[in-house]
Amino acid sequence: MDITLILSFGISLAITLVVMPVFIPYLHKIKFSQTEREEGLASHQKKTGTPTMGGIVFVLIPVLLCCIMRPKILTDMKMLIVLMAYVGYALIGFIDDFIIVVKKKNDGLPAKVKFLMQSFLAILFFFMYKSVGDTTLWIPIIDEYIELGPLYFVLIFIMFTAESNAVNLTDGLDGLCAGTVSIALVPFIAFAITDNEIELAMLLIAVLGSLLGYLRFNVHPAKIFMGDTGSLALGGLLAAVALVLKKEILLVIIGGLFLIETLSVMIQVISFKTRGKRVFKMAPIHHHFEMSGMKETKVVIMFYIIGILLAILGYVIGVM
Known part of the structure; x- marks a missing residue:
């Protein structure tokens, strides 16, 4: 294995673990805190006041x-797509979070504007x-491409x-979004290494390291939330990775x-x-289980197990 892969994971994890204990009090100081909706779960009201926008850390560090480690990624169109997707969707999330936290408008960006x-x-x-690519879709198992x-x-x-x-919808419980995305990244890292996309693998491993560092402070009871800054970024990242690796179906x-x-x-x-009736006690479905x-x-x-x-x-189907 390329030593840079191990280094990117270790350095990203270490920096995140060092930065978070400083970043969290700073967010407290400037009052960048979560405000739970009144119609939300009663058990979540105690989370009001928890710093948000933690996604800034695990976006910027990796x-x-x-x-810095591989400057040439900035000249690779596929890597640019992945980087821009990660940072671009993070920026949309940051604007949304900023409006909620600073402007005190709980709805954030209007849905139409965000979309x-x-x-x-x-x-x-x-x-x-x-x-740089084509418009074919790879069909796993039969290993065929459809135009x-x-x-x-x-x-x-x-x-x-x-x-x-x-991914944004999944960010509703302590450690849920960061943990499930970390799990989802692993097979894509394996695919990137197999396809000899080392720069992409390095970025994803760095993201994984930073996410695990963030999780140290996000597991229950969470000391910080990622906000839309983090969740939108992670969703954009997964989509971009599936695109450049031609694993669109496996993303599903x-x-x-x-x-x-x-x-x-x-x-x-x-x-x-x-019908005027609810199927679940509350949606997204993770809240249904809580209310049950x-x-x-x-x-x-x-x-996590699911x-x-x-x-x-997905990995097994991808290598068949």
């Missing part, structure tokens, strides 16, 4: 580290990728907008947990609007 910004990036990345032509644009658009929002499997969270919200909204009596930590562990099983399944 990106800066990799740019427009996410859409713009998705379109940009499609055209960037088209300059999608213009439909590939639709696929990429859905991938970026859906994945960023899906490996990121299946995020899909389940999204579907639970869609089912809840459709059911309530058409499961402790927050047990819900998170259960989702995430691990889906990651293994």
Whole structure:
């Protein structure tokens, strides 16, 4: 294994563990804190006042580290897509968090504006990728490629907008989002190494190291939250990685947990609007389990196990 992969993980983890104890009090000082919605779970009201925007740390540290260790990634179009997706969606999330935390507007960015910004990036990345890649879709197991032509644009658009929002929905319990994304990154790291995409593997391993460092302070009871800054960034990262590695279909499997969270919200909204009844006690579905009596930590562990099983399944299908 390339020594830079080990170094990127270790350095990213170490810097995050050193930075967080300084960053958390600073966020407290400037009052960048979480405000729980009144209609949310009563057990979550005690989380009000917990610093947010922790995603800043695990976005900036891996990106800066990799740019320093391998400056040539800035001239690689595929790596630029991944870096820009990670930072770009983080920026959208930061604006949203800033409006909520500083402007004290609980709704943040208007939904239409947020979606427009996410859409713009998705379109940009499609055209960037088209300059170096093709519009084929790899079908695992049978190992065949299907030419999608213009439909590939639709696929990429859905991938970026859906994945960023899906990961965002998963960020509702202490340690849930960071842990499940960490699990989902592992098979993609393996694919990147197998495909000899060392720079990409290095970035993903650095992100993994920083996420694990962040988790040290995000597990229950969380001392910091990632905010939309982190969750949107992680969703954009997963979509970009699946794109450049031509593992678009595997993203659905490996990121299946995020899909389940999204579907639970869609089912809840459709059911309530058409029948006036709720399918779940609360959506996304992780809150349903909480309201059914499961402790927050047990819900998170259960989702970790599901995430691990889906990651293994996705990897196995990917190498068949």
